[in-house]
Amino acid sequence: MSPSVRTRPEASGRALSEAYDTALLDLDGVVYAGGSAIAHAVESLERAREGGMRLAYVTNNALRTPDAVAGHLTELGIPTEAGEVITSAQAVARLISEQVPEGARVLVIGGEGLRVALRERGLVPVESADDDPAAVVQGFGGPDLPWGRFAEASYAVARGVPWFASNTDLTIPSGRGIAPGNGAAVEVVRIATGAEPQVAGKPLPPMHRETILRTGAERPLVVGDRLDTDIEGAFNGGVDSLLVLTGVTDGAQLLAAPPQHRPTYVDADLRGMLTGQPEVTADGDGFRCGGWTATADGAVGEDEGGRERGRLRLDGDGEVLDGLRALCAAAWTSAGEGSCGLDAGKALARLGL
Ligand SMILES: [Mg+2]
DSSP, X not given: OOTTSOOOGGGBTSBHHHHOSEEEEOOBTTTEETTEEOTTHHHHHHHHHHTTOEEEEEESOOSSOHHXXXXXXXXXXXXXXXXXXXXXXXXXHHHHHTTSOTTOEEEEESOHHHHHHHHHTTOEEEOOGGGOOSEEEEOOOOTTXXXXXXXXXXXXXXXXXXXXXXOOOSEEEETTEEEEOHHHHHHHHHHHHOOOOEEOSTTSHHHHHHHHHHHOOSSEEEEESOIIIIIHHHHHHTOEEEEETTSSOOHHHXXXXXXXXXXXXXXXXXXXXGSBBOOOEEETTEEEETTEEEEEEEEEEEOTTSOEEEEEEEEEOSOXXXXXXXXXXXXXXXXXXXXXXXXXXXXXXXXXX
C-alpha cells in the first residue's frame, strides 16, 4: 500500500456501511440533483440504514430549515426526521451564540433556515442595521433576496458589528444552471466594507463540530461530491471520506487533488456505501487495483498545447472504478504534498471518464 493513499484497515473487505457507524451525507450532487433523487440513492440509503448505519444529512445551504429538508427527502422516498439534518445555519448560530450575550439581536441577511437556527440558540433575528444588532449574519437567501439587504449588512459591518457567514460557496447548482451562491453575496458586503467574516460552513471546523455534536457519531464517514467542501472538511476533521462521482467532481480533478482534497474512497454513486472498497497494492510495476496497473510515466509526451509533459499510464482491463483507484494511487504518490501535473487524458479516456 502506498503511504499517500489513505486507507483504514477496519474497512478493508467490509461494506463501508458496516465499518462506519454514521454516514454524514452531503445533499446536492450526492442524494439529489435539481430536486430529483440521484440514481441508486434511495435504495442504497435504505439498505445502509437497514444494515444498522445511521444517516445524517449535512448541508452548507442555510436557506431551508431542517424540517423543510427532511420533508423533501421523505417525499423522494428517503424517510428523514428534522433531527437528522444539519445545516450551516445551525453551525453559524452556535458560533454567534458563543460570542454575543444571551438574547442578543442579530441582523439577518438570508432565509427562514437562518432565523429558525438563531431562535434555537436564544438569539433574536432583526432586519435593520438601526435595530442595534450585536452581530450580522449572512446565509443563502434564494432568488428573492432584495439588493437592499446587502446595504443593511454593510452599514452594520462598517460600524464594526461582528460579521458572520453560514458558508462561502461561490455558486449553487439550480435546475436551470449555476447560480451565485452565498459566497458571492458575502463578496458584495466585503467589497463595500473591506471587512472579513467568520465562516461556519464546510470545509471549516464549526460545521464539522456541529455535525458531531448533533449526531454523536463515533466512526463517521463523510460522503460528498465536492473536493473543496466535503472532502476538505473531512480531512480537517480527521475523518474518512467517500467521494461519489454523481456531482461536480470529474476524474481529472480527482487525480490533480492536493492532499487535503484526496478522499479515502471513491465510487460511482451511493451503492459504494454497501460494498467493500478494493485495496490498491503497489509493487515495482506500478499501482494495481482489480485488473488494472497504473504508473506515473516519466517518459515525456506532449499535451494538447504541444508542451512536453509526463503521463499517467493505465494498462490492463476491468472495472472502471478500479482503474480510477489505481490512477489515484499513482498520481497522488507521484505528486506527494503537491498537485499531480501529469497528463491523464489518455488514461481517463480508456475508462470513459
Ligand atoms: Mg454537493
